[in-house]
Amino acid sequence: MEKKRKLTIAKAMSEAIALEMRTSPEVLVMGEDIAKLGGVFGNTQGLLDEFGPDRVRDTPISETAFIGTAVGMAAAGMKPVVELMFVDFFGVCMDAIYNLAAKQSYFSGGNVTCPMVLMTSVGGGYGDAGQHSQALFATFGHLPGLKVVIPSNAYDAKGMMAAAISDPNPVVFMFHKALQGMGWLGTVPRSITHVPEERYTIALDHAHIVREGRDITLVGLGHTVHLALDAAAELEGEGIEAEVIDLRSIAPLDRETIIRSVAKTGALISVDDDYHSYGVGAEILANVAEQDDLHLKAPLKRISYPDIPVPFAPEMEHAVLPNAGKIVTAARKLLKESAHV
Template sequence: MQEKKRKLTIAKAMAEAISLDMRASDDVLVMGEDIGKLGGVFGNTLGLLDEFGPERVRDTPISETGFIGTAVGMAAAGMRPVVELMFVDFFGVCMDAIYSLAAKQSYFSGGNVTCPMVLMTSVGGGYGDAGQHSQTLYATFGHLPGMKVVIPSNAYDAKGMMAAAIADPNPVIFMYHKALQGMGWLGTVQRSITHVPEGHYTVPLDKAEVVRAGGDITLVGLGHTVHVALDAAAALEAKGIDAEVIDLRSIAPLDRETLLASVAKTGAVLSVDDDYHSYGVGAEIIATVAESDKVRLKAPPKRISYPDIPVPFAPEMEHAVLPNSDKVVSAVWAMLEARAHV
């Protein structure tokens, strides 16, 4: 019998994935600020307290250093904690626990002590929350070896990737974008609300997906910018440009094979990233393409990203510098204009 279609938000999909694993194993628990009765500021743990109680769904004091360090210790002892860093911007007060401990634990122990821990954290701006609550910082974490760094663009992937992250023996930084969560007060890209099967399944943490096939240019996004790229691809179609769109899903590891196969076909690539411009995901995408001897480019590769400035508080200033589909269309048109007029 065919499964009935049901659509979930990313927040509900994440909560469902966590609940399934908590039912399957007492080693899985959740910790963080306001994740109990409130269900998390972004809805990732709704309903878990009622089912599993305060022993396994633990509201913590406002001390990221304390509870994330505790999660590392639990993981070393064989548990599988899922811990929430409410905003990725808060990483500064707990980076020692994340990188000096969690990421290096397996390496320093010769593989004898692993760290099966998931750190989920919100990213993204556009809400007038200024520099304290609006960054993405993908590259900050992707640059550091020992951790997997992933971000889903839709609810189906969110559930499957969360299940895969909980099962992984490595620490996984599971980033979720505020604009995709499904929280009414934030507004949500409707395309992120997808069919989600009821049972347990996994989505690989090391495999990008071609979400739109095309032959003229490759647009590369992650999280929210996948939807920016898809909107741009629809607009470009009206101009006679057939764009392929790749959802990276993960930046550590980075699926270079899918990227290179696409660019080898299209001959052009544009990265769309809402992290800071310099030394970022876009630079790594372009370097990967430039270093390959299998790709012949018909236009210089380009990247759209966030400028190297603190996030402004004023909405007019913030929205002016965020990536959007109009910027993508203009960049692609400039890249391919000469060819398009041949």
């Protein structure tokens, strides 16, 4: 029997990268503070000691330069894993991501692929204001040619990272600060899970039903999966069975799993911490609304972050972030109204 061992998402990510580097000399890692420091969020711990500076490279503070370089390396047959420290920094390197990485295979008729992983931190709650606190799921999920994923736990993080490095397409691998396992951030305990030592992969296009229920479907991704689970536990005490779906992947979006769940429950709340308008939640609700054979017992609902820059003051920031209480309140309201229809 395999010994159970629990890892944080950060350690699971670095372990997955190390396994791929051992078996594939084409894999290398680049980014700011990813070598000696092991990454600000711990994603590359121990890699420099094992693989040396040729394959684990600290870069200058120029995302435009090193992400553009990674695209060129991918075109030449390498498999770069490159870190954009905060997703908020995408503005200075979006040309390399969208006009180069995302379109490389399409523009070449499939002759030049882009097996590149862009890992980046997302999420607020730390008083880091508008330059370091956004999620921006929809910004990347909207762009053809990119796969966009986010794990909610360490088991998924390892399997998804292995799959991302092996994928011939560019993968944006998002990780939420509240789930990383870095002591100075605080971590949702549920995200620290058993992780097998051997290599395994998790498909980058399948959502996961993490809790089954019959009364309402709650859809989350990354951190909001845990908010949904906390809400489901509270609702259970009131006799309400909530089904919780972990999207795992934003692009491609597993629409079928969502539709099957809503067909069973008849009610849906989507929860994400990206901006409200034009977001993942809107796409999920539209996907369900377009089905002509679903019998809904309640209006569709999305909980997200309002369309304002992230405040610096903690009291203001936490007031507008999604939380389990907002989910519980919304679920009660939807189901109470449905009972009177």
